[in-house]
Amino acid sequence: MSTNTTNQPTLDPATALDDRFCAAIRAVVPDLPDDQVKAHIGPSRQPKFGDFQSNCAMPIAKRVGMKPRDLAAKIVEAIDVSGIAQPLTEESIAGPGFINISLLPKALGSALDAMDTDQLGITPPTAPKTIVVDVCGVNLAKQMHVGHLRSTVIGDAIARIQERLGHTVKRQSHVGDWGLPIAMVVEQLCVMEDAGTDLSSVTLAQLNSIYKVVQAKCKAETKALELITKVGGHIKAEIELTERITDANAAMERAKARLVALQSGDDRSVKMWQMIYDITMAACLATCQRLHANITDEHSAGESTYRDELGPLVQDLIDRKIAIEDDGALVVRCEGIKEPTIIRKRDGGFLYATTDLAAIKRRVEKLGGDEVVYCVDSRQGLHFKQVFAAAHKAGYDKTPSGKDAILVHAMFGTVLGEGNKPLKSRSGENLNLTDLLDEAVARASKAVAEKNPDMPESERSAISEAVAMAAIKYADLSTERIKDYVFSFDRMLAFEGDTGPYMLYAIARIKNMLGKADEKGVSVDAAKDASFSLDESAERALALMILRYPTIMHATGTHHEPHRLCGYLYELASLFAKFYEQCPVLKDGVEESTRDGRLRLSMLALRVLQDGCDTLGIPTVDRM
RNA sequence: GCCCCGAUAGCUCAGCUGGAUAGAGCAGCGGACUUCUAAUCCGCAGGUCGUAGGUUCGAAUCCUACUCGGGGUGCCA
Numbered sequence: 001m002s003t004n005t006t007n008q009p010t011l012d013p014a015t016a017l018d019d020r021f022c023a024a025i026r027a028v029v030p031d032l033p034d035d036q037v038k039a040h041i042g043p044s045r046q047p048k049f050g051d052f053q054s055n056c057a058m059p060i061a062k063r064v065g066m067k068p069r070d071l072a073a074k075i076v077e078a079i080d081v082s083g084i085a086q087p088l089t090e091e092s093i094a095g096p097g098f099i100n101i102s103l104l105p106k107a108l109g110s111a112l113d114a115m116d117t118d119q120l121g122i123t124p125p126t127a128p129k130t131i132v133v134d135v136c137g138v139n140l141a142k143q144m145h146v147g148h149l150r151s152t153v154i155g156d157a158i159a160r161i162q163e164r165l166g167h168t169v170k171r172q173s174h175v176g177d178w179g180l181p182i183a184m185v186v187e188q189l190c191v192m193e194d195a196g197t198d199l200s201s202v203t204l205a206q207l208n209s210i211y212k213v214v215q216a217k218c219k220a221e222t223k224a225l226e227l228i229t230k231v232g233g234h235i236k237a238e239i240e241l242t243e244r245i246t247d248a249n250a251a252m253e254r255a256k257a258r259l260v261a262l263q264s265g266d267d268r269s270v271k272m273w274q275m276i277y278d279i280t281m282a283a284c285l286a287t288c289q290r291l292h293a294n295i296t297d298e299h300s301a302g303e304s305t306y307r308d309e310l311g312p313l314v315q316d317l318i319d320r321k322i323a324i325e326d327d328g329a330l331v332v333r334c335e336g337i338k339e340p341t342i343i344r345k346r347d348g349g350f351l352y353a354t355t356d357l358a359a360i361k362r363r364v365e366k367l368g369g370d371e372v373v374y375c376v377d378s379r380q381g382l383h384f385k386q387v388f389a390a391a392h393k394a395g396y397d398k399t400p401s402g403k404d405a406i407l408v409h410a411m412f413g414t415v416l417g418e419g420n421k422p423l424k425s426r427s428g429e430n431l432n433l434t435d436l437l438d439e440a441v442a443r444a445s446k447a448v449a450e451k452n453p454d455m456p457e458s459e460r461s462a463i464s465e466a467v468a469m470a471a472i473k474y475a476d477l478s479t480e481r482i483k484d485y486v487f488s489f490d491r492m493l494a495f496e497g498d499t500g501p502y503m504l505y506a507i508a509r510i511k512n513m514l515g516k517a518d519e520k521g522v523s524v525d526a527a528k529d530a531s532f533s534l535d536e537s538a539e540r541a542l543a544l545m546i547l548r549y550p551t552i553m554h555a556t557g558t559h560h561e562p563h564r565l566c567g568y569l570y571e572l573a574s575l576f577a578k579f580y581e582q583c584p585v586l587k588d589g590v591e592e593s594t595r596d597g598r599l600r601l602s603m604l605a606l607r608v609l610q611d612g613c614d615t616l617g618i619p620t621v622d623r624m
Numbered sequence: 625g626c627c628c629c630g631a632u633a634g635c636u637c638a639g640c641u642g643g644a645u646a647g648a649g650c651a652g653c654g655g656a657c658u659u660c661u662a663a664u665c666c667g668c669a670g671g672u673c674g675u676a677g678g679u680u681c682g683a684a685u686c687c688u689a690c691u692c693g694g695g696g697u698g699c700c701a
Contacts, residue, residue: 339697
């Protein structure tokens with residue numbers, strides 16, 4: 001595949017080389033089918049081999065029955081790389097048939113010039129798409145826990161990346177705000193109010209404990225009773241259990257009745273529900289804001305908003321014989337999936353698959369999604385496989401233009417703690433996200449205070465907050481999302497090596513340098529027109545890395561894998577640190593043209609780092 | 625039982641969709657701050673890429689089987 005599949009002019013010299021190589025291949029092997037004309041251009045693994053290499057000779061030679069080195073020789077003879085690279089010769093061919101390429105310094109400079117625009121080489125797509133991203137997904141009356149961290153942080157990053165690429169993004173938070181569990185809480189609050197409890201200042205933490213209590217209360221331990229009855233002889237235990245089950249059943253009945261009342265719009269039930277909704281969302285959206293996740297009220301699309309769409313949807317599926325009755329339940333069967341998708345229970349109730357079908361329909365038909373990306377836990381894998389297949393069978397994935405929308409489950413693994421077990425609090429419950437963030441900030445402020453003893457308290461706390469969020473978000477984003485990852489404060493906030501703070505440090509250093517330039521009377525503005533300084537190997541390495549930015553951004557977007565961009569930014573920051581050590585900029589004795597050329601290179605590196613962090617949703621700081 | 629996912633240095637992770645001698649960061653050892661921020665940089669050491677086959681010029685990467693770990697699997701979400 002050519003690197004330039006999106007018909008966008010890319011400034012990466014790799015693209016230009018790609019074109020020249022393809023032309024040469026066509027000239028040398030005219031009969032080769034188009035889909036096999038591939039230049040296989042990539043950056044060199046090692047600087048001694050040059051800047052780029054083409055691996056095209058080996059696969060093509062095999063096709064046409066030539067020796068790879070002979071074919072490479074012919075390509076080298078036929079190719080015209082003038083204006084881009086040093087002329088290619090026999091010497092450029094190495095190993096089994098690699099063709100090594102060194103850019104002309106002039107070409108490297110002009111490629112950087114071309115990239116030095118507001119867009120940093122990422123040009124708008126010729127056909128922008130509308131992409132719906134399912135993020136966050138909190139539940140009413142429940143505090144956010146670590147499980148929500150990934151959906152929020154990764155989901156927001158996926159959304160930002162598509163926005164950066166020039167697509168229209170619509171975030172949707174599928175809030176769990178409907179159904180029996182919520183009705184249980186509503187019922188309990190009604191009971192409490194009847195008993196004279198003042199509910200005007202209830203917090204989410206309190207709702208969370210009420211949620212747990214009512215869950216336990218309604219859970220009938222029928223299995224335990226069966227067991228005891230079977231074993232026999234435990235009359236007392238049997239009576240106790242029977243009583244508890246009777247209580248639980250009664251509580252369940254009241255909850256079900258409350259659900260019916262809520263669904264039919266009963267005034268008091270709805271008011272109580274609204275109160276729970278408001279309290280939950282206020283707290284959760286505040287946490288999203290703290291995480292620098294662009295998720296607000298307007299992105300909330302709770303399950304409750306689909307309530308009037310479920311009945312007609314199910315009827316539609318029945319009418320078109322897509323859904324069939326099976327053992328009293330209504331199911332959709334899809335080819336290649338053993339498990340049927342149940343969309344209506346025997347008792348007539350709908351399930352989460354039903355709501356998700358309605359969500360796909362709305363997201364494609366109403367929101368105009370060409371692509372819908374679900375950033376949800378990998379344990380939902382089968383569920384989404386079923387729902388996507390069912391939606392396709394029903395045609396709910398048809399866009400207004402008649403094409404099938406792309407449905408993607410961008411799944412992520414579990415956050416693990418010590419012993420590689422899912423991260424829990426000491427009491428064994430889900431770890432509260434706010435507590436986790438507070439802990440990170442507490443640790444960050446220690447380090448910030450240590451490094452900056454003279455800094456005013458207000459600035460210090462702002463920096464601590466940003467550094468902590470950057471550390472947590474980078475840790476979450478920088479590994480392949482499908483894998484489980486081990487959460488460790490010590491590693492994240494050691495602030496050394498491959499961490500969020502490393503990136504922030506690189507940015508702060510460049511900004512500081514630019515500030516120093518002003519102090520020294522060196523005009524940063526004037527340096528913006530200087531020609532890049534590219535003689536030193538550290539400068540070239542940094543420049544070549546900068547040029548890869550657009551390509552990396554596209555790859556990150558097509559795969560919905562933020563860790564690709566993280567890895568790139570770390571390499572870029574790392575190359576800048578090397579450049580910083582090896583190439584003095586403002587120090588005495590640096591020639592003016594070199595100084596300005598290095599200033600300009602630093603500024604461009606800064607802008608790419610800043611843009612990359614912004615695109616990932618990682619906050620940055622001016623000092624640290 | 626069936627299905628999905630994972631396994632790479634002591635630890636935590638990359639490896640750009642098949643390329644040259646498998647790379648980082650921690651931890652360990654040794655160096656570099658009167659000089660643009662040492663939250664940095666340089667060097668040393670550390671590997672049977674879970675196992676066994678296969679595909680080919682070439683495999684951590686693709687195919688098959690197995691082992692171990694995680695998850696899912698008809699009326700919760």
